[in-house]
Amino acid sequence: MDGASGAFLAPFCAPEVVWDFRLPRVKSISTSGHKFGLAPLGVGWALWRHASELPDDLIFHVSYLGGDMPVFQINFSRPAGQIVAQYYNFVRLGRKGYQDVHDSCYATGEYLAREIVKLGPFELLCDSNPQMGIPSVAWRIREGEDPGYTLYDVADRLRVKGWQVPAYPLTGSVADVSVQRILVRQGVSRDLAQLLLDDIRESIAHFDKHPVSVAMTKEESGGFSHL
Numbered sequence: 001m002d003g004a005s006g007a008f009l010a011p012f013c014a015p016e017v018v019w020d021f022r023l024p025r026v027k028s029i030s031t032s033g034h035k036f037g038l039a040p041l042g043v044g045w046a047l048w049r050h051a052s053e054l055p056d057d058l059i060f061h062v063s064y065l066g067g068d069m070p071v072f073q074i075n076f077s078r079p080a081g082q083i084v085a086q087y088y089n090f091v092r093l094g095r096k097g098y099q100d101v102h103d104s105c106y107a108t109g110e111y112l113a114r115e116i117v118k119l120g121p122f123e124l125l126c127d128s129n130p131q132m133g134i135p136s137v138a139w140r141i142r143e144g145e146d147p148g149y150t151l152y153d154v155a156d157r158l159r160v161k162g163w164q165v166p167a168y169p170l171t172g173s174v175a176d177v178s179v180q181r182i183l184v185r186q187g188v189s190r191d192l193a194q195l196l197l198d199d200i201r202e203s204i205a206h207f208d209k210h211p212v213s214v215a216m217t218k219e220e221s222g223g224f225s226h227l
Contacts, residue, residue: 008036012099013106013130027053034082036102036134038089038186043082046072101186102135108193109135109184115197120204121145125179135184140177149207151180157203163196 008031010017020029026049033043048054059070093101109128116122116139126138141151151167158165167180182196 013102021049033086039086040082043086105135105184106130112193113137121147138179138181140179149212151178161199
């Protein structure tokens with residue numbers, strides 16, 4: 001399960017997966033509601049099985065409103081708009097609504113996974129399986145194959161068409177392996193997925209007609225910088 005994101009989806013789409021306080025060694029759970037909770041950036045939660053599991057070093061004691069108030073956050077005063085938006089979705093959608101939304105995302109991801117491997121010499125590393133994590137698709141160029149372009153070339157070509165489908169290297173002992181990845185969220189419909197597949201197909205066809213003399217590297221492929 002993919003950390004905080006997977007924790008949000010599992011109760012709705014894979015309730016048989018045991019990952020939470022049902023496991024004795026799970027002492028805390030953190031969830032990023034802004035990722036798949038359909039809420040604005042910034043909202044998230046951290047839960048502890050027992051108050052005794054929360055380290056005292058993480059608690060701030062403030063007396064801003066009079067009396068002692070223990071809080072667990074860096075800033076005492078923060079806007080609540082994200083929380084209100086999240087609460088609205090909880091009330092509006094309910095468990096069934098969230099399940100329908102995310103099941104649709106998984107289905108779109110599975111469709112992308114099936115079709116992407118038909119477009120080029122690609123091998124799936126992640127196929128949008130609810131049992132395994134979040135609705136995402138990741139692939140690499142099959143080991144030992146050299147199609148004359150890299151995934152960085154594909155990502156760059158897709159960026160020209162308005163898509164951000166990043167290519168990046170893995171880490172550790174597989175740092176020489178580069179992958180591309182798609183994350184499917186609400187709003188990524190089957191029609192939108194088909195448009196993306198069409199552009200991937202056209203990008204590969206472009207390289208077939210115009211071979212890459214020098215393949216693009218990860219350093220050359222960056223389209224933006226995080227500040």
